[in-house]
Each structure stands twice: as structure tokens, then as C-alpha cells.
Amino acid sequence: MENLIALLIGAPLLGAAVLLCGGRRLDRAGHWLGTLLAAVSFAVGLALFADMLGKDAEDRAMHQHLFSWIPVEGFQADIAFQLDQLSMTFVLLITGVGTLIHVYSIGYMEHDERRRRFFGYLNLFVAAMLLLVLADNYLLLYFGWEGVGLASYLLIGFWQHKPSAATAAKKAFLVNRVGDIGLSIAIMLMFTTFGTFAFGPVLASAGETSEGKLTAIGLMLLLAACGKSAQVPLQSWLGDAMEGPTPVSALIHAATMVTAGVYLIVRSADIFDAAPDAQLVVTIVGAVTLLFGAIVGCAKDDIKKALAGSTMSQIGYMILAAGLGPIGYVFAIMHLVTHGFFKAGLFLGAGSVMHGMNDEVDMRKYGGLRKYMPLTFVTFGLGYLAIIGFPGLSGFFSKDKIIEAAFAKGGTEGWILGAVTLLGAAITAYYMTRVMLMTFFGEKRWQDDADGNPPHPHESPKSMVIPMVLLAVGSVAGGAVFEFTGFVEWLEPVTGFEHGHAPISAAAVTAATVAVMVIGVGLAYLQYGRRPVPVVAPRGSLLTRAARRDLLQDDFNHAVFVTGGTHLTRSLVYVDHTLVDGVVNGTAASVGGLSGRLRKLQNGYVRSYAVSMFGGTAVLIAATLLMRAV
Amino acid sequence: MNPVNYLYLAALLFTIGAVGVLIRRNAIVVFMCVELMLNACNLAFVTFSRMHGNLDGQIIAFFTMVVAAAEVVVGLAIIVSVFRSRHSASVDDASLMKL
């Protein structure tokens, strides 16, 4: 069975290669081929899953060694895969949700002339993401890590003729690269510390080195995770990334790629467990992002950006949980999977809405859509209930566990983290209700598009609706399934698990969670359900305005990095031209000036030359005489 | 009298000839000055010959004369052909080496 692991990656990779190199001949069948290969990968994943379930919990990890990648003295990097329970979870999520979104895209991208290439990119993404989660060493993980970055770049900028899309793609790649510095330094640190960077040996001997080194490695891994998972301070790209086609937002920027940071931290659990300081920073980052994303999500009128803020916030939950150590790893992954379902569903719903509304994204121009798009409304609604943690739905189970674990951290930290998670839950309920109300309820606020066509909201084609329905099912049932089929036991051999002991009872936490949810929903209803929503956004409070601008982080980046960088490069270009080159040119000019003066001696008159010859002879005689005299 | 005086005389004549080469523009006169320098050398050779008591110095002076004759023939031919084309025998007129 091990040999099938390569097939997991190989199928979508083949699809990408064929679709991208195949040319226009494949235009008509390309999307089917892409979808088929994603489905093949999913099928292989299921087969491997079935095989894995048949084994003992401890023996479930599978390895496949393909070949030595970079064989250099003292440096072994292999193309080798490791499929354990953690990877398996991701494989199923990636290929499953990935396949659904492929199907969805068939309808969504129907009118795009470059649909073949879109599927090529999607396949490329799936392959890279699988490589990321299947790698058995950090360098190969880095390969996948950058691969998904590339796919994300290509897909965000898929509509390249829009300057905003091209800029957003570039921004995403660059911010991710900053995070990549972290990953590469972490790998280098591992290499100098352990002499290798394969998961097995590094994690097994993590305890043998100093805590300081491990903290450094941990913080660098966190930096990488921040970049990929859009955590503060590297979160700024995610909102802009919504320029990409909606299926991309659903797959990459909600369900899978952005959660790679969580995977990285959970995968490196042994390192973090031995470095409590790093763990603390992880939780702080998670907590800050959780609130940051939630606040941003409250202020955005663009439906996708509101959802992007929500994604950021939900990943904040996961990171926070991952930072809690063995009491949180499992729940981080569990929330990751449930979030993958409901957020993908929400994005697909949003895409469906946009599909029917002439690609309008401003929620203030929606309203009353539930009658026109009943299926979208229902699936979106179920996703909504899941994310706010409506009891019994998937989000409820996973989020509740994280909040409980946060309290279980213990001490003041535990209280603070618990409070933050609860606050986050309230805000989540608030902004998601706002989205729901502005989109599907209230009166119509539709506007003609740029060409003057009034929108004709309609239900999307089957290829789009079916994936939405399936994801809605997952959003509803996922949590319960995990809760009652032993997700904890499933992951425990990989991540380890301890029961957290919260200072308050689990029932109290659950009650509090439900209570803050109700408060959040109620507040949103008061603001958006009872009163009509203005088409033009009101000026809003200082916080609202700041949140609309991503809490000014973009402005900060622009002022410091973009403007400063532009000035720096401009001045360096000047310096290079005047100073570095100038020194050389100055030397040349002075030599030239001297020669110009010397040239006057060469006046072309034989007699002048004769004088110099004669003088030279005299000097030679003088020198000879002097030498003899001495 | 010390025969070294001949050497002083040779040196003086040589210097006069050299200065003449430098200050005259007429190519023929320049040539004459060159001849003067050669003759000064010859005088020195002959004096050295006497000083050392062998005839090699005279031989060299003899060869110098032959070479001088050859040189004069070619040099004057050049002057004549230059004069033919430029109607001038001034060495300053031939300043094409100047950029």
C-alpha cells in the first residue's frame, strides 16, 4: 500500500502538467480531466485510509522513499513520504474538498476562456498541498510549502488583466516569502543542531538540545506559520487574496492552504512541547489574530473579505489551540477540518451569490436573496450555523473544545486566553449574522452593474449546487462524527493528547459559549435585522473605519516597507550610479584629463619630439654618471 | 697638450650639431647638422684609436662615413621628393603625426 502514496501526488501533478502544457486542444475536456485526477487522488486517499484503519493505532504510519533528492556531503535530503494519521486527515480534507471544488469550478468558470489553465493550477495546488502534508522531512515540506505559495500566486492573479488581482497575487507571494525566511532558518537551525531535518530523528531527539535553541526553532516555525496562515503580523495578504476566483478562495484561502501553518506547528509538536516560551508566543499570536480577524470581519462590506476576516479569526483559534500543547493539538486539527467544511461551504455559497448577482461583492447591494436562491440560502445558512457554534453542528464541537482547552491552560494565561476565545465566539456570531442578514434578508438593494444590466438572481447550476450541499452536510455532521467516532484517539499516536483540566466545568464553558453566541447574534439582529441596511456605508466609528482598512496594518506596511523601500532602492540606484561607479569614472576622468594635457606635448612637430629625445638622452647620461659616481 | 682636448672638441661639435637639429626648420640644414654630429663622433673615434693604440677606432669611423654616405643619399632623396610634392623643405610642414 505504501507505494500508493506517490500516486496521491502524482495524479494531480500529472493533471497539472498535461493541462498546462497541453495547449488549446484540451480546452474542451480539460476541466473534466482535472476533476477526474483530483477524484483519483481522493479515491487513493480513501483506499489508504481504509488500509490504515485496519492496522493497529501505533503501526498506522506508512513511509515511502522515492530517491535521494540532494545528496551532498553531510546533508541528506530525500524525496520520501510519510503518511500517518495527521497526514491522512489532511489528505482526505485536501482531496475531498478539493474534488468538490473542482466540480464546483466546472460550473463557476464555465464562461472563462482560460478554464483549462484554471484547472491546471488547481491540480498543481492539490499536488503541492499533498506534498506539503506527506513530506517526511522539513525540506520537502518546504518544497510543498512554496509550491502551494506558487499555486496560490497563480490563482489569486488568475484574472491578471485586473491590476488589483496582479497586485494581490504579488503581495500574497511576498508576504509568504517573509514567512518562508522563518521556515528556512528553522531548517538551518535543525541542520546545525541535529545534522538532519527529517521528521523522525529531529522530533525524536528534540529533547536533547537546549531549550534556547528549541525556542528559536519554534519561533522561526511560527514565523513561517504566520506567513502561510495569515496570522498577525503577516496577515495582510489574505484580504487582498480575495481577488482570486471564489473557488480558489474556498479551497486555498479557507479550507486548506492557509491551515498549513497549523499543520506545521502540530507536526512539530515535540519541538514546541520542549519550548514553553515559543508555545506562549504561539498562543499570543493566535489570540491576537483571533480578535483581529473577527474585528476586521465585522467591518467589511465585501462578502468575501468579511469571510476572509472570519478565516483569519478561525485560524487564530487553531493556532491558539496548537499553542496550548498536547491539550490542544487534536482540537486544533479538529477545528481545522470542520472549518474546512463550513468555510468552504460559505465561500462556495458566496460564490454562488456573486454568480447570480453579476459578480457584485458588496453586501450592501444584496438583500432579500433567500427567495431567489433557496438552495444557496439553505447551504449557506447551515454553514453559518456551524461557524457560530450552533449546538450540535460541527463548529460547536470543535470550537467549544478549544475554548475549554484555553481555560485549561491554567493560571492567569488560561483565564485570559479563555476570555479571548469567548469574546471571539461572540464577535464571530455577530459578524456572521451580519453577513447572513445583509445578504439574504431585508429588502432588495440591488444595483445595475457597470454595463447597466440589472441583476437577475438565480439558483446556480447543479455542478455548483451539489458541492455546496455536500459541504453543508459535512458542516452539519462533521463535528458530531468526530466527537463520537474517536477523532482524539485517531490522532493521539501522532500528536499526543492530555485531558486539560479547566478551572471551570466543561458544562459551564459550553453554556458560556452558547450564551455569547446568542448575544452576538442578538446584537447583529438589532443592528441589521431590525433596521434597513444603508446602501452607502455610514462613516462609522473610529474602530469601524480602522477595521475597514484592516486595522491600518496595510497603511503601516505601505508607509514603512513600500514607501521606505522605494526610497531606499531609488537612493541606492543613485548611489550606485554616482558613488560606486563614480569613483571608477572619476579615476578614468582624471587619467583622461592628465592625458589631455600630456597630449599637447605630442604636437606633431618632429623637432619637438627630437627635443624630448635629446633631453632623455641627457637624463640617461646623467643617470649613468651618477650611478658610476655613487 | 693632452689629446683629450680632441674629445672636448668632439663633444662641443656634437652638441652644436644637436642644437642645430633642434632649432633649424630647413630639412637640408638639419641634415647638415646630423653630418656635423657624425663627424664629431668620428673625431672621438679617431682620438680613442690613438689613445688605445689600435686601429679599430679608425675602422669604426670608416664605417660611420660609409653609413653616413648611404644615409645622405637616401635622406636627400626623401627631401627632394618631399619638396616636389609640397614645395617646401621645412620639417615643420610635415606635422601629420599631430592628431
Add this chain to the structure above:
Amino acid sequence: MSFPLLTATAAVPAVGAILTAAVPAGRRTAAKWLALLVSLATLVLAAVVFARFEPGGDRYQLVESHSWIRDFGVRYELGVDGIGVALIALTALLIPFIVLAGWHDADPLETQSKRWRPTQGFFALILMVEAMVILSFEATDVFLFYILFEAMLIPMYFLIGGFGDRAHGGTDENAAAQRSYAAVKFLLYNLVGGLIMLAAVIGLYVVAGNFSLTEIAEARANGSLEMAGSTEKWLFLGFFFAFAVKAPLWPLHTWLPNAMGEATAPVAVLITAVVDKVGTFAMLRFCLGLFPEASKWATPAIVVLALISIVYGALLAVGQRDIKRLVAYASISHFGFIVLGIFAMTSQGQSGATLYMVNHGISTAALMLVAGFLISRRGSRLIADYGGVQKVAPVLAGTFLIGGLATLSLPGLAPFVSEFLVLVGTFARYPAAGVVATTGIVLAALYVLVLYQRTMTGPVKEEVRSMPDLRPRELAVVVPLIAVLLFLGVFPKPLTDVVNPAVRHTMSDVQRTDPQPEVTVQKVEAAK
């Protein structure tokens, strides 16, 4: 006496150059085909060299040795180690593509006389450069190497000054002036470097009594040749200066952007991908091989210069408005990495540096040649003159992007392997330097993506609307290069197998061992 394979590898392009130059004026297509065939034949020979080279064998293989100038102990002495083999392979691999890419670059203008034969001259000069570069990778005699090092400036000078980019903003006279400025600058910089090296070569002879690299290195190793510390340092500096100009290292780099900007794209590739490699190659072979102590003494300063090159080159690339100058500054940044890897003096760093030379050659060739195709279509080198090309010429844009991604060292493409090895190697010895160098990867992403964004994306500009996509000849240039980049990115083993033993020898030259990891890890069985 066996077949002189190394001589043949250099002689084939040299003879080919003469034959190409002799093709009559009217038969310029024949000259092109001849040049292509000769370069392919050289590639075959280089492949034979690669195959005949045994990684486990002697340090220098396929050795040829003949007396040349007996009085000074100068010998015609050739031999290749793994590093030389890799770079010969690179050179022989790139030249056919350079020839193919420059197929029409030297066609005579309508206004020129019928007897004028620029095409023949262009291809003959390229082959001449190839011959000299290959021979300089083979030479194990310092004097022979020096002569080749200098002699290759002559054809390069004519290639830069005589065959400029026809896409220029100003008038013809203006362009000609710029071009001759660039060519003279190239020549002067390199001549000054070469002159200083000549002094050091003579000094070496005075000290050692012969020019043979192998003999001197051996004598130094077994202690029969003592060299005073200061002597060694001065000689080292003399050699290093020349190589640093050629490489080029900050602050001796300013000739490169001019030369690459003014030359045609294939010639620019020839400069940066082939000729400049002689500089970094010579650092490895001569600086470290002949002056190990001085190399160690100078390492801190050189590491700092390399770091400055990396960051400075990348920052200046960001600030460029001219596509070709941008690539030139990017190359300066990359050469910083190569030098860093060499002087980190770890196995990973030096293997990485060697691989970097090869990979940088291929990736820059891919990027620069596609850029050349782009420029030839629009007739402008300014980034601002482009926009939306992706919509009009998707294949061109796609290949350009892949070239760019290789330049920014995306995993999966060859440069990543080498860049990461350099970083790891440097980090193991000098952690701070490793961290600073890592910022280079962000800046690389910045200049590549900004370039791509401004030229390829956005609304289609009026001037590019009718731009044709890549033609078959151009595809034949780009596709194999990209294939090689992908192959070496995933499976660099053929190259590392050859390079590893050579690096081991170099490490023993400088008597340095790799820093050992802090924790010795038992290999987990499962990882196998």
C-alpha cells in the same frame, strides 16, 4: 597516449570559430548552421567528458601535459575535477541555445555593404569564447589559465561593442556611444583585474618556481614549499581581485549592468552565465587551492562583501527600469551567493556554490533569453513600455514566469537546491551571515514578481496588442532549458555525484572540516 579529449573539447569550437568566420558573405545561413552544429558537437564531447569522469577516481582526470615554455616551466597542462566537469557541461549546454537565440541578432542591416559579414563574425566570436572558457575550466597550469582568462576578453569586447541590442530608446549614434562605453568599461575593469593577477602570477612563479597548480598545491601540502604569511596574503589578494572583478563582487560590479544592458540578450547570457563563471570557478580552484591560509584569513571580509552583494544587488534590481539591467543586478546578487558559498568553507556551501554556478547559468539564460525575445518584439528595454503581455502571448509570459521563478529559487526548480545548500552551509559556519543572506530570497521574489507584474499582467497596452507568441525556434531555446531546470530541481544527483568528491578535495586543501551538529541523531529505521 590516449585521445586528448579535453583538448578536443576546446579545439572543436575553436576550429569551428575559424571555419564560421571564413564562410563567404552571401552564405550567412550556412554560417549559422555551422555554428550550431559545432556547438552541438562540443556538447557531445562535453557529454563524453562527463561520462568518462569517474567521481571516485583521481582528483584531476583526463590529464594532458605537454611542455610549452620550457624556460619558465610553463606547461600546457589540462585536467578536470568534478567542478570543472560540471562547468564544462554548463558551457557546452548553453552555447547551442545562445546560438539559436541569437539566430537573427547579427543579420546585416539593409544599409550595410554586401561584403560586410557581421553574422559570421558574431557566431565565430561566440564559439571562440566557448573554446576559451572551456579550456580555462580545464587548465591546471596557472600561466595557461591566466592567458585564457585575459584572452577571452577580446572576443567578448567585440561581442559587446560590435553587436548591440537593436532595441534601444535613443538614436543610433547614441546607442553606439552607449555600447562602446559599455564595451570599454567591461574591458578596462577586467584588464585591471587581469593586470593585478599577472603581478600575482609572476610573484607565484618567483616563490614557487613553476606554474603547475597540482605541483604547487602538493608542495604546499607536504610542507616542501614554505610561503611567508604576508607573501601568501598578497598573492591571494592579487588573484582574488581579478576573480572578484570577473565574478563580479560588490563594489567591482558596475561594469556588468552596462555590459548586459547594451549587449544583445544572447551575449548578455554569455557574459553572466558562462564567462563570469570563470571568476567564481577560479576562486574555488586557485584561491583556495593555492593559498589556503590566506583564504581563511580573508574569509570574514569576503563574506561581508558577498552579503553586501546579495542585498545590494537585489535592492538595485528592484529599483531598475530596464529589464536587462534588472537581470544584471539580480545576477550580482546571485554571484554574492556563490562567493558566500565558496568562502563559507563547508561541504554544503561549496557544493551549493558549484551547483549554483550551473543553475544560475541555466536559469539566467532562460529568463534573459525570453526577455530578449520579448524586447525584440516591442523594441524597448523599459519595463514601463510593457503591460498585459500575458493576454497576448501566454506562452511567452509563462516561460518568462518560469525563468523568473527559477531566479527567485522556487523549490522544484534547480536554483533552489543550490541556494539552500549555500544558505545551510553558510549558516552552519556563520549563523548571522546565513540569516542576512536569507533576506535575499524575499528581495528576489520582490524584483521578479514586480517585473512580471509590470510587464505581463494588467490591461493590455496598445503597443503590445499585436505581439506574436513564441515562434518554434524560440520555443526550441526555452523549452529544453526549462526542462533542465525542472530536472535538476528534482533530481540533482547526477551533478552532485560529480561535484561531491571535488568539494571534499577542496575542503582538505583548506584543512577545514564541517561543523558537527550539536546532537548526534540515531537514524530512525523508519526514515530509510
Add this chain to the structure above:
Amino acid sequence: MSALAAYATSTGEAFQFWVLGTVAVIGALCTILMRKAVHSALCLAGTMIVLAVFYLANGAYFLGIVQIVVYTGAIMMLFLFVVMLVGVTAADSLKETIKGQRWWAAACGLGFGVLLFAGIGNAALTEFAGLGAANTAHGGNVEGLAALIFTKYVFAFEITGALLITASVGAMLLTHRERTERARTQRELAEQRVREGRHLPPLPAPGVYARHNAVDVPGLLPDGTPSELTVISTLRKRGQVRDVSGEALADLKALEQRSAERLGRGRDDARDGARDGEEANR
């Protein structure tokens, strides 16, 4: 005499040296200071003769004679010949045209001379072997030279022979102008002249009324002005045309005046005639 010359310097030789040495230096100075090339040549010839005497005094009898016969006699005559060819009357301007040339020349010359003198003064030149033995070894100076030339210096001698041949051939080549086109026949020349329409008849002869028949005197036109055409082009180019028209007119005027006085005829006519002549002259 030979013994005298060989061994020591007598008072007579000293006297001879001081007198003739002064002459030689004056001759040399005149060579470089005379404005006319022909004068320079004559001064140089004088210096050379003095040198010939010094050669004799130094025991180089053969060279002394050769100096007079070959150098002064042949080479200097060659100089004079070329001077004539170029223009014997042309005087050079001694005004210097190159800035600082004269000062540099003087300074260099002075420095050079001082150095030479210092060098000679420094050298230990007190021993004089004399030429007596050398000259008598083969029976005389000429025989001694011959013995050396045809033994030790035979190669150099042969080479100088080759040099002389080459030089003479070279001189011929330099001055000889190859005719590159066919010589035109008289008919063709005549036709050309007709075609060009100038001077159909032969050019007028030089000379005036049989008073001045020299070739450098232009013939006078009917109005009394000289005609350049009558003088050959070489002289014209050199500017060596002697204008005698004014002289002729003055003579004519004087004659007319005299005859008028004698005949007592009207002066007005004569004055008119003279005025006409003057105007035409102008």
C-alpha cells in the same frame, strides 16, 4: 711625422689644435646660424676640412684623406646640389614658431654638453698608447686598416656594401617617378590645346627687346606690362622672376626726354606717353 703623431703632442700640434679648433667651432656655429642653406653648407665644409687635418694629426692618414675626398668632396657637393635644386637664394627665417622650442633646445644642449664634458673630465684618460706600433705593424696606416677590414670586419664591410647599393637603389626609387600613363603624342597634345581653347600658339619667348635675354626675365606685353607666361613655370613657382619692365620704361622715358629736349618738340606728348606707361605699369 708619423712618430710625432703617434706618441705625443708637440707644441706644434697644440698650436694647430687651438687655431684650427677655433675655426672648426666657428664653422659649426655658422652652420647652424646661417640663414641661407648654401652658406651653412660652405661653413660645414670648412669644419670638415679642419677635422680632416685633425684626423691626420691623430695618425689616421687614410681617414683624413677620405674625409677630404669623400666627405667634403662628394657628400657636401651632393648637399650643394640639392640646395640648388630646392632654391639657392631662399633664405630661412630664423624666427622660432614652436613655443619654447628654442629654450628647450638650448637648455638640453647646454645640459648635454656639460654632462659630456663632465664625463670626459671624469674619465681616466691619461695614458696614450700612440698609433706608432699599430700603424707600422702591416707596413703603414692604410695596410693596417686593410688588414682589419678584410679579416676581422669583413662581414661588416660586405654589409656596408649591401647598404650602399640599397641606398642608391632606394634614392633612385624615391626620386624617380614612374610614368603611369602613355605619353601623349604631339597630335593629341595639339588637339587638347585646341579643345581647351587656351594658348593655341606656342607660348611667347622670354626676354625684352634683346636687352635682357635671360630666361627669368618676362617678356613685355604691348602695353609694357610683363607677361608671366613667358617665364618657365619652375621659376615662376619659386618666385624667381626678375621684373625689368619698370627699368625698361624708365629707360624709354629717359630716351624720349632726351630726344624731346634735343628736338625741342612738345613736352606734353612725351609726358602723356610716360603717364600712359606708368598707368599700364600699375
